[in-house]
Amino acid sequence: MEGCVLTVGLMAALDTRTDRRPSFAGLLWGSTVGKKTAMAVSGIVMLLYLVVHMLGNLKIFFGAGTFDGYAAWLRTIGEPFLHHEWFLWIARVVLVAAVVTHAVAAYQLSRRDIAARPVKYARPSPGRHPRWRRFAPPLSRRRRASYATRTMRWGGIILGLFIVWHILDLTTLTVNPHAAPGHPYANVVATFSTWYGDVIYIVAMLALGLHVRHGFWSAAQTLGAGSAARDRALKTTAHALALLLTAGFISVPVAVMTGLVS
């Protein structure tokens, strides 16, 4: 009799305890919290790439020989272990994976977020009275979410479109006015000698700065690295990164426009 009760008890316990969870990847992709982790990691991968990319671009200030030579060298990285251009292709595959992961997660999460708050308030929040904001903990003192925070989705769409344009312009040379394979310097100068080339590029780089400003700090929170003690350092790094990337990238079209690079 007692054994019977024990068995029933055990079965009840097993009933509630043996549900199998999905794999690590399944748990991540299947939840809002985990999907955001995928966004943060893919965002950081792109961010690291962009820092290197921006620094490489600055070689344009050392003349056509240096810049074209640098571009040629990129194709030889890892030789003779890797064949010619293999490193470049590996990097491209990683980047495409990052962009796709990031964009798909952004799309899925955004749809969910919009569905979760279907009705707007009659009057938008005016922000707290300054007198009361003093009593809020440091993080909540902000009146409203910042401009960078509110433009993540639109900024992301601009960046996505820009990535397509940029590849067609300077990688495949499909839309490049000069389109000389193996002569990136001349192609870059040709692009930035058109007004639309400059406008598209500069708008996209401003969007990038805003995206990185909220994105870097945000990724730190998503990956659990943020804390009150570290907040100032993280925010400063986010601002510095955003400024550095935007200024570094924009310096190239500005140099072409002013005739410094031609």
Add this chain to the structure above:
Amino acid sequence: MKLTLRVWRQKNADADGTMSTYEVDGIAKDMSFLEMLDTLNESLILSGEDPVAFDHDCREGICGACSLVINGEAHGPERTTTCQLHMRAFSDGDTIDIEPWRASAFPVVKDLVVDRGAFDRIIQSGGYITAPTGAAPEAHATAVPKPAADTAFEHAECIGCGACVAACPNGSAMLFTSAKVNHLGVLPQGAPERESRVLDMVERMDAEGFGGCTLTGECATACPKGIPLFSITRMNREFVRAARKRG
């Protein structure tokens, strides 16, 4: 004080609602916001109209029953609960907009009352510890380090009002859920369920139709109990840790 109120009126969950305008007079500065609504309801009842339905219970800022988005802000212009908000925060002649919490996971029941059952189900999914029942255990049997006790207490302050969800542009329940995950997760008493708690509560939170977190910080700005935004950071960390161990 004389005030113009624009109040969300909705007969039931299925009916369409609208903002209806009412005038109230004779409001004292020392009245609480809910007493001001009581005054409105008295006059509505006297004139044979349906009083405005709103949630309230303790009226001392501890139960989390009161709600209301006042002029676009959850719990109104001060960092407190609606029951602890006083009319001195407003001026004579003001027009005040009063709406229910807006989130698809919090459907409107009637007027300003929403169904916050989703919060209960999130708590049921993991917001507890397993403890033997019977005589109270010896208080010093389990030592709790001071920093852990402080963190637990900070997060235990959540009263489950739902202002965080109402303020969030994504209707996200991350602040609420993280408050409970962290409250119990840092304590030795909560350790046995540390991993399953965060996985189960996040799963339930998603299943209830709350949105995800985009770290806008609006939740922590609205929270009357000062649950910090970093509570969410900490839960993110707990989630990945648990997914690695249990996944």
